Amino acid sequence: MTSRLALAALLAALALVPLGISDQYVLHIMVMICLNVMMAVSMWLLGITGLISFGQAGFMFIGAMTTTLLVKLGHWPFWVSLPFGAIAAGLVSIPVGRLSLRVKGVYFFLVTLAFGEVVRGVFAYFQDPFGGWYGIRDIPPPEPAKLFDTLHKLPFYYLGLVLTLITCLVVYRASRAWFGMILWSIREGDLLASSVGVNVPGFKLAAFVVAAFFAGLAGSFYAHYFAYISPLVFTFQYSVSILVFIVVGGFNSFAGPIVGAVVLTLIPELFRVTGKYQMLIFGLILVGSMLTMPDGIMGAVQRWRARRVRSS
Amino acid sequence: MTATLALQIGITGLVMGLIYMLIALGVTLIFGIMRVVNFVHGELVMLSAFAVYYLSAEWGINFWLALPLAMLVSAFTGILCQKFLFRPLRYDILNCFIIGIGASFAIRSGSWALFGPEPRAIPALVPGVMRIGGAFVSQQRVFTAAVCVVLAVALFLFLQYTRPGKAMRAVEQDPEAALLMGINIENVYVTVFVVSGALAAVGGALLGMLFGVDPEMGAEPLLKSFIIVQIGGMGSILGTVIAGLFIGMSDSITETTLGGELAFIIDFAILMLILIVRPKGLFGYDV
Numbered sequence: 096m097t098s099r100l101a102l103a104a105l106l107a108a109l110a111l112v113p114l115g116i117s118d119q120y121v122l123h124i125m126v127m128i129c130l131n132v133m134m135a136v137s138m139w140l141l142g143i144t145g146l147i148s149f150g151q152a153g154f155m156f157i158g159a160m161t162t163t164l165l166v167k168l169g170h171w172p173f174w175v176s177l178p179f180g181a182i183a184a185g186l187v188s189i190p191v192g193r194l195s196l197r198v199k200g201v202y203f204f205l206v207t208l209a210f211g212e213v214v215r216g217v218f219a220y221f222q223d224p225f226g227g228w229y230g231i232r233d234i235p236p237p238e239p240a241k242l243f244d245t246l247h248k249l250p251f252y253y254l255g256l257v258l259t260l261i262t263c264l265v266v267y268r269a270s271r272a273w274f275g276m277i278l279w280s281i282r283e284g285d286l287l288a289s290s291v292g293v294n295v296p297g298f299k300l301a302a303f304v305v306a307a308f309f310a311g312l313a314g315s316f317y318a319h320y321f322a323y324i325s326p327l328v329f330t331f332q333y334s335v336s337i338l339v340f341i342v343v344g345g346f347n348s349f350a351g352p353i354v355g356a357v358v359l360t361l362i363p364e365l366f367r368v369t370g371k372y373q374m375l376i377f378g379l380i381l382v383g384s385m386l387t388m389p390d391g392i393m394g395a396v397q398r399w400r401a402r403r404v405r406s407s
Numbered sequence: 408m409t410a411t412l413a414l415q416i417g418i419t420g421l422v423m424g425l426i427y428m429l430i431a432l433g434v435t436l437i438f439g440i441m442r443v444v445n446f447v448h449g450e451l452v453m454l455s456a457f458a459v460y461y462l463s464a465e466w467g468i469n470f471w472l473a474l475p476l477a478m479l480v481s482a483f484t485g486i487l488c489q490k491f492l493f494r495p496l497r498y499d500i501l502n503c504f505i506i507g508i509g510a511s512f513a514i515r516s517g518s519w520a521l522f523g524p525e526p527r528a529i530p531a532l533v534p535g536v537m538r539i540g541g542a543f544v545s546q547q548r549v550f551t552a553a554v555c556v557v558l559a560v561a562l563f564l565f566l567q568y569t570r571p572g573k574a575m576r577a578v579e580q581d582p583e584a585a586l587l588m589g590i591n592i593e594n595v596y597v598t599v600f601v602v603s604g605a606l607a608a609v610g611g612a613l614l615g616m617l618f619g620v621d622p623e624m625g626a627e628p629l630l631k632s633f634i635i636v637q638i639g640g641m642g643s644i645l646g647t648v649i650a651g652l653f654i655g656m657s658d659s660i661t662e663t664t665l666g667g668e669l670a671f672i673i674d675f676a677i678l679m680l681i682l683i684v685r686p687k688g689l690f691g692y693d694v
Contacts, residue, residue, distance in 0.1 A: 147501070194679075194683050195679075195682075195683075197683060197686060198682050198683075198686040199686075200500075201444060201500060201641065202637070202641075202682055202686055202687070202688075204504075205633060205637050205678070205682075206678070206679055206682050206683075208633075209634075209675035209676075209678045209679045209682075210675075210679065212671065212672070212675045213672055213675050213676055213679070216668070216669070216671060216672030216675070217672065219668065220668060220669060220672065335508055338505065339505060339508065339509070342501070342502070342505050371516070371519060371520045372516070372520060373516075374512055374513075374515075374516035375512075375513050375516040375517050375520065377509075377512060377513075378509045378510065378511070378512030378513030378514075378516065379509070379513050380509075381505070381506070381508070381509030381512065381513075382492065382506055382509040382510055382513065385496065385502060385505060385506040385509065386491075386492075386495055386496075386506070389496060389499075389502055
């Protein structure tokens with residue numbers, strides 16, 4: 096009951112607090128947190144099975160590119176092309192998943208990494224219509240144009256919040272339902288799961304497609320929020336940083352990726368004043384958190400709670 | 408004319424392939440023996456290139472003295488990583504991967520702050536150009552290729568015939584059995600990092616003489632060595648040598664015919680295809 100109330104309070108705060116914020120920079124950070132949470136949560140769903148896809152940035156790029164081309168060349172309305180970006184990423188992920196899921200472990204990390212780089216390379220190589228290394232500028236904002244003004248980030252924040260909540264809801268429900276239970280069982284052992292009749296390749300593929308779908312959705316939103324996409328954004332480093340969000344937050348619970356994405360989006364911003372030492376501090380915090388909290392922040396919180404219960 | 412061009416492409420590819428192979432050998436050693444994907448390896452290359460640059464170009468120490476010192480720096484950094492990053496995580500593959508990324512971020516941006524962005528160059532050891540059957544090759548490149556071949560052979564002999572080398576192979580085959588035979592696994596791990604760091608140092612010095620020294624120089628060889636190690640099969644020395652030469656050749660051909668931008672994409676495409684046909688790499692085994 097208390098957790099229900101806490102969730103309701105959190106949602107109310109997320110909906111109402113930004114109304115009182117007039118600083119566009121703060122709102123921008125909040126939109127960035129929405130994007131990162133979407134990416135982290137969708138990657139986490141596949142991560143349940145023990146597979147890490149380093150191609151998430153590639154799927155994000157596919158989503159962003161699809162919606163951009165539909166809006167700019169096809170003159171489709173934003174609200175139609177937004178889901179199409181996600182669908183395109185999902186469709187591409189089916190053959191990619193079928194091929195890459197044949198390998199396991201570290202090999203899967205590196206095949207998906209390779210996939211992400213190939214996507215980036217193809218978009219960077221063809222100037223027309225993908226814009227090459229220069230990327231694509233002047234992507235129109237969502238309609239109605241009066242509401243979504245690039246200088247006022249509040250509507251973007253609400254759009255991002257809604258998309259993030261949809262992503263979180265779907266992934267949370269999926270991870271708690273029979274679908275998620277099967278994914279957890281695959282993590283415990285492929286062979287064991289298949290011996291009790293689980294279609295292991297099929298469920299892995301389903302998780303892969305769902306993860307790609309939401310990465311594509313995040314990409315669509317990204318394209319319309321920044322109005323600019325380029326191969327320099329959707330890099331392997333970005334996929335890695337999403338993984339880092341999950342691991343620092345904690346792999347074993349749904350709150351892990353969310354907490355990790357929020358904390359690690361904020362930390363570099365807090366250290367932005369340190370200028371050229373920003374990434375240095377980020378790296379050191381990452382190393383420190385791995386050494387002190389191998390199960391992530393949520394793992395540390397759980398252990399702390401367990402200890403408190405035992406001592407009281 | 409075309410024969411000369413083909414020769415030129417072949418020689419360039421051979422030299423690049425050999426350097427990549429040298430750096431990838433360090434990655435594959437650590438992976439084969441400890442099951443750790445060492446993300447810091449690229450930064451070892453970069454740090455030792457800077458060490459050689461400062462020692463030889465700035466402070467005027469003889470190159471042949473500066474190189475062993477750089478190898479010490481690199482090996483020492485490697486040991487630090489092993490002691491303070493990988494061992495506390497008990498060599499868990501995913502956690503080590505991530506902590507390596509963090510350490511590599513920290514070292515790289517630390518070097519940006521420390522050394523500054525302007526590129527420097529280690530002066531070439533053997534300046535001049537020579538002709539090999541119509542193709543022009545700088546003698547530095549010939550020297551580089553020779554060093555790489557000598558080191559690869561030395562590594563092979565080391566693993567095959569010396570006691571520490573045999574201990575490494577024993578740990579690679581079965582850590583527990585090796586432990587029962589009285590091999591101190593932690594000591595073997597330290598040796599692995601020393602050897603791998605030394606290889607990275609030579610790679611860094613050679614790269615620095617050919618392409619200059621800057622804080623980002625470790626990133627590309629690291630990605631390349633991941634591709635090479637994957638294609639060859641994680642942990643396989645022979646596979647790494649063959650895949651290194653193969654990637655060097657393919658890069659050289661793509662760069663001359665289609666342009667440098669495409670080289671990386673084609674590498675990755677080759678990697679994807681090979682892993683799909685043969686998931687363990689050419690000479691690899693299950694992880």
